[in-house]
């Protein structure tokens with residue numbers, strides 16, 4: 528599986544992790560990025576938050592003299608063998624913690640309409656065995672993301688978050704003939720999905736949204752407005768790569784675990 532790694536720079540650490548970061552040696556002078564793995568770079572305009580699995584282990588890994596990446600150790604290891612880190616096969620770990628510690632951290636989401644940044648929020652269904660363990664949230668076009676932000680906004684105390692973190696405006700990114708200009712909320716309603724735990728229905732919604740978005744979608748925003756998604760997708764990816772905010776990340780064969788299976 529070929530993903531695009533999206534670099535979300537940390538702007539402000541959440542209260543639970545601030546002290547850990549302050550006392551961690553080796554971070555001085557490094558920009559730290561949460562790295563999200565996506566198959567849909569063209570949807571980055573619609574990012575409203577970024578998810579981590581609260582019980583998953585994460586680390587900060589030194590990439591080179593300027594940058595460090597925050598992701599699962601498994602992803603850092605894979606990246607180190609894809610010439611993403613300065614020394615082949617090496618991925619020096621500077622810190623480690625669980626995802627729950629990151630909740631409330633503010634990050635810059637490249638291309639997002641939310642220019643002041645978006646918050647790190649918990650998603651129970653994030654898989655440690657896929658991508659980077661960091662999932663950027665696009666509720667207009669990802670049914671899983673829409674179901675999760677809806678649930679988070681309903682129970683902010685339970686999730687120990689501020690309600691408004693889960694309620695950033697959802698803007699239309701892609702227009703499709705069958706599902707209108709926001710496929711995810713449309714499909715969630717159509718398939719009567721009530722919870723982020725509704726696994727089978729969400730897997731179906733995801734597949735439908737993928738197909739319709741890719742084959743029939745038209746961009747509604749950004750540099751490639753009015754262009755077909757099929758054409759815009761590689762252009763958005765190249766634009767982000769040109770800005771140093773994205774890179775190609777390959778998931779090794781045989782280790783891909785899909786959420787539906």
Ligand code: ZZB
Nearest residue numbers: 565566567570653654657658660662665668669733736737
């Ligand atoms: C942004 C985005 C916008 C995504 C969208 C999807 C959609 P797949 O096909 O199963 O490989 N993802 C990435 N890593 C994980 C993880 N560790 N655990 C759970 N989910 C993860 O799925 C790849 C997609 O699953 C990625 O692309 C990411 O969400 C999420 F509008 O990034 B995506 C219809 C889907 N729309």
